[in-house]
Amino acid sequence: MITAIFAFRDDSPKYKQIYEQFKLFIDRGDILADERLPSIRQLADSLQVSRNTTLMAYDQLVAEGYIRGEGGRGYFANELEPLISQGKVILPALKQSESLAPPSLIDFRAGAVDQTHFPLKVWRSIANQVLSLQESYQYGEPFGEMFLRKQIATYLHQSRGVKTNANAVIIGSSTQQMLINLGYILKADFPCITVEDPGYDGARQSFQLHNFMIETLPVYETGADFSQLEHSKSRLIYVTPSHHSPYGISMSIQQRQTLIHWANKIEGYIIEDDYDSEFRYTQQPFPALASIDPARVIYLGNFSKSFLPGIRLSYMVLPEPILKRYIHQFLHFESTTSLHSQLTMAKFMEEGEWNRHIKRMRLVYKRKMQQMVSQLLMQFDQTISIIGEQSGLYLLIKVDLNRSEEWLIEQASFHGVKVYPTSIYYLNNTTDIPIIKLGFSNLSSEEIKLGVELLKMAWV
Known part of the structure; x- marks a missing residue:
């Protein structure tokens, strides 16, 4: 079985390694067109990883067209039509702005409101x-x-x-x-x-x-x-x-x-x-x-x-x-x-x-803010500082990991989380430690919890 030859490295997220390995299998013909792939559950059990990890890998392969999901039947490899030049397969280079990232599972966007409580x-x-x-x-x-x-x-x-x-x-x-x-x-x-x-x-x-x-x-x-x-x-x-x-x-x-x-x-x-x-x-x-x-x-x-x-x-x-x-x-x-x-x-x-709407939403958003703060403190402890938790529909986290704002956003994206920069707000009065903006207004309790857990995986 193909999964038997997997050996995880420590320098890259596991979902990314799974994605890269399956991409290689399909590129070189180890997995043939229309061949059925292991199910999410089978692959997770075989590799001893979470189902979310294998799901993220498959989602990226689907997004790029390497595989397809057929409802009720599973995942299958697609037929590729690579460019051939002098007997070598030439894959088109991605621009830096098109770096590989799975579809967002959690979007910490600030410009949204709670849909479930909308009147x-x-x-x-x-x-x-x-x-x-x-x-x-x-x-x-x-x-x-x-x-x-x-x-x-x-x-x-x-x-x-x-x-x-x-x-x-x-x-x-x-x-x-x-x-x-x-x-x-x-x-x-x-x-x-x-x-x-x-x-x-x-x-x-x-x-x-x-x-x-x-x-x-x-x-x-x-x-x-x-x-x-x-x-x-x-x-x-x-x-x-x-x-x-x-x-x-x-x-x-x-x-x-x-x-x-x-x-x-x-x-x-x-x-x-x-x-x-x-x-x-x-x-x-x-x-x-x-x-x-x-x-x-x-x-x-x-x-x-x-x-x-x-x-x-x-x-x-x-x-x-x-x-x-x-x-x-x-x-x-x-x-x-x-x-x-x-x-x-x-x-x-x-x-x-x-x-009535304002009074109701003030309570709803207060609970979400409290949960967001609680989850961040639980997962990150001393590596972040929280700013602005007394009001509003977002908060800021100052991430003291000796990493750039760009790196933090990119790594979060690779783990299926969309977070937002604050550098756009500055003219001259810049900050040495990157600050990330996290909105929570349109996220459920479960989504907030999952989003913070994925950020922990991405950054620490």
């Missing part, structure tokens, strides 16, 4: 009701439907302490889209902007599109460093004070007051991105900067993180002088977001479903 029946029912409204069959208002703007104004007052009226609320499709519009009207008077370093790269790209001069506010795991702010050229700053992206820390009330004082002193503005403030697990959500001084704060929020990414619903609250300029500039532009989604969300909020 599908309620949302569908309200969406159907909205389709009976006359206004659903016409173009919407350029700055958003007043029904939704009123609901958002009420919600912000109750949950974030932001006192505003519906006319100051602008609806858009995404944070980036609104920042691009804002940048267009602000760049003449505010050619320079300060952004957090590290900080949300999507916002930075929006400002760079308008050729803003970029200055940086250094942020560390312990908080932001405001010492150089007084000497900056900027009179405009973009921050994520309630849940810093990516560190997950929150500004203290003293830091918030320092920032408000700075903006008033120079007659500038703070752009506050409050992107997922609903999900704080140790205390109540912090009051927004806009609740302290609405005259100096441009407030941004969205429904993507807390409800559904694909709904493409975001909003901002503008101080009076900027609101007038914004309305004048964009009065004749069509709304960038779905009228039907706006009316459905407004009704969803009016009937109290939004508040």
Whole structure:
């Protein structure tokens, strides 16, 4: 039997060695076209490895076309048509970006929400009701439907302490889209902007599109460093004070007051991105900067993180002088977001479903965060540091293994786990030890456990 000649090495994952050996058998004709392969169970028992290990090897062989799975019958070798050159088999070289990796078993993506707890029946029912409204069959208002703007104004007052009226609320499709519009009207008077370093790269790209001069506010795991702010050229700053992206820390009330004082002193503005403030697990959500001084704060929020990414619903609250300029500039532009989604969300909020959803999901995500932290500490002990476990839908792990970020991501991929870099968030304030981003919102308890176990196999 072919498996009898296996001899595992210590320098490579076992699934990869199985994959490479079967690939070699098929390439040189030891396994013929249409020949049945051992089952997952038989192969695992024969090689004394887990079934997951043999499954990962077979999945990679299937993905590359060496074998095929036939439902209920097992796995079979495919016929190959290699390129022949001077009597030698020439296999096409893979680019570095196409390195071999099995299909992802676990995806620690941060930009997702929990599907199993999504209020599908309620949302569908309200969406159907909205389709009976006359206004659903016409173009919407350029700055958003007043029904939704009123609901958002009420919600912000109750949950974030932001006192505003519906006319100051602008609806858009995404944070980036609104920042691009804002940048267009602000760049003449505010050619320079300060952004957090590290900080949300999507916002930075929006400002760079308008050729803003970029200055940086250094942020560390312990908080932001405001010492150089007084000497900056900027009179405009973009921050994520309630849940810093990516560190997950929150500004203290003293830091918030320092920032408000700075903006008033120079007659500038703070752009506050409050992107997922609903999900704080140790205390109540912090009051927004806009609740302290609405005259100096441009407030941004969205429904993507807390409800559904694909709904493409975001909003901002503008101080009076900027609101007038914004309305004048964009009065004749069509709304960038779905009228039907706006009316459905407004009704969803009016009937109290939004508040019920947030309360429910805060408990769901808190349990997932706790499990993620528990599993990471159990598997890795002192080799990692966990950052940002008090809030949000992801956490960061600082991996102290003398390995690069690229290596960690690649090895995780080889073991069927997709993890994400944080290097994209940094400009100048870089870190010596790589930090990996792990989202958990759309993973089950079992998937979190398996994902962390596979990371242990990949890294240690």
